[in-house]
Amino acid sequence: MAAPLSVEVEFGGGAELLFDGVKKHQVTLPGQEEPWDIRNLLVWIKKNLLKERPELFIQGDSVRPGILVLVNDADWELLGELDYQLQDRDSILFISTLHGG
Amino acid sequence: MPAPQCVSCHAARAALRRPRSGQALCGACFCTAFEAEVLHTVLAGRLLPPGAVVAVGASGGKDSTVLAHVLRELAPRLGVSLRLVAVDEGISGYRDAALAAVRRQAARWDLPLTVVAYADLFGGWTMDAVARSTAGSGRSRACCTFCGVLRRRALEEGARLVGATHIVTGHNADDMAETVLMNFLRGDAGRLARGGGLGSRGEGGALPRCRPLQLASQKEVVLYAHFRRLDYFSEECVYAPEAFRGHARHLLKLLEAARPSAALDLVHSAERLALAPAARPPPPGACSRCGALASRALCQLSLVTASRRRHI
Numbered sequence: 001m002a003a004p005l006s007v008e009v010e011f012g013g014g015a016e017l018l019f020d021g022v023k024k025h026q027v028t029l030p031g032q033e034e035p036w037d038i039r040n041l042l043v044w045i046k047k048n049l050l051k052e053r054p055e056l057f058i059q060g061d062s063v064r065p066g067i068l069v070l071v072n073d074a075d076w077e078l079l080g081e082l083d084y085q086l087q088d089r090d091s092i093l094f095i096s097t098l099h100g101g
Numbered sequence: 102m103p104a105p106q107c108v109s110c111h112a113a114r115a116a117l118r119r120p121r122s123g124q125a126l127c128g129a130c131f132c133t134a135f136e137a138e139v140l141h142t143v144l145a146g147r148l149l150p151p152g153a154v155v156a157v158g159a160s161g162g163k164d165s166t167v168l169a170h171v172l173r174e175l176a177p178r179l180g181v182s183l184r185l186v187a188v189d190e191g192i193s194g195y196r197d198a199a200l201a202a203v204r205r206q207a208a209r210w211d212l213p214l215t216v217v218a219y220a221d222l223f224g225g226w227t228m229d230a231v232a233r234s235t236a237g238s239g240r241s242r243a244c245c246t247f248c249g250v251l252r253r254r255a256l257e258e259g260a261r262l263v264g265a266t267h268i269v270t271g272h273n274a275d276d277m278a279e280t281v282l283m284n285f286l287r288g289d290a291g292r293l294a295r296g297g298g299l300g301s302r303g304e305g306g307a308l309p310r311c312r313p314l315q316l317a318s319q320k321e322v323v324l325y326a327h328f329r330r331l332d333y334f335s336e337e338c339v340y341a342p343e344a345f346r347g348h349a350r351h352l353l354k355l356l357e358a359a360r361p362s363a364a365l366d367l368v369h370s371a372e373r374l375a376l377a378p379a380a381r382p383p384p385p386g387a388c389s390r391c392g393a394l395a396s397r398a399l400c401q402l403s404l405v406t407a408s409r410r411r412h413i
Contacts, residue, residue, distance in 0.1 A: 079103075
């Protein structure tokens, strides 16, 4: 049983527009059987934070291509992407590269 | 799985893996490398000679924000001076907020800013008026094409107004790759052939233009803005969802998932394309109506404004 985690979830580069324009969210993820990874964090975000047009943020079980994911300021590509296991006080930042120019 | 060490400084944790080289770098080393690469692009391509007065096309968006910031860092070494030129297309809500971002940047970086408006330059045209006149007619998709032609001219006028000798725009590798895909999909061999290289030398009296970020991927532009804590405006233009470019962008993102260097590779391919003599566009001449550089009898601006007048 994994203990509850307290993490910071942040949206930027225009992605915040899908979250009522709110960039920073301090969230507590409830304790559960499985360890929390990005894959089930995305499911949690879709259910609890996402306000509109989910297809602009999530496609399949991952983020829409063109949205960058940084965990503690490091590209998730370096950390195992969806399989990265969240730690207490992690900060996860989603930046859209798809807006404006 | 912890992030590997930065392969450059061996001190910090890596923050990203570069799309082309696969190098894992920390945020600070990445930003230094990014700036060095833009410097190399400008020097190797002889894009901006010492003494140049450079008009930066500034929209408040990520690309022009990064371009202005990097060039400001490099300006002493390049021996150039910078002017920000912003274009007001007359798109209420969208452009007002973006221009506010440009004004903040100009104040923070102590760079002179000039705003030129479609309404002043083109006899009262605004994109809102154009969009109203085409709404529901099936021609609204052409809004971005029309706006692009007007913006190009407006930037030229603004640059002349501030005494610039050169124009730079923030187009990155992904923008160029999207354009390459669009030209292929439309069978536009003439544009494919013209699109190569990092800019135009300034034939026929037009100011030389270049794109110093053309070899930088969109992802790296956004990460640079993030690590340098740059403040930019990131909302989509209200008319953009109509544009064909969106499909090219989507296709490119799918390709990049399988091949991270897809955008840079497409730009490279387009530069290496050789056209059969019959497909080559004729050398540019002057527009028979306004005298601006034109590849046909009328320049793009005269062409689109003439066709709009018939419709409105």
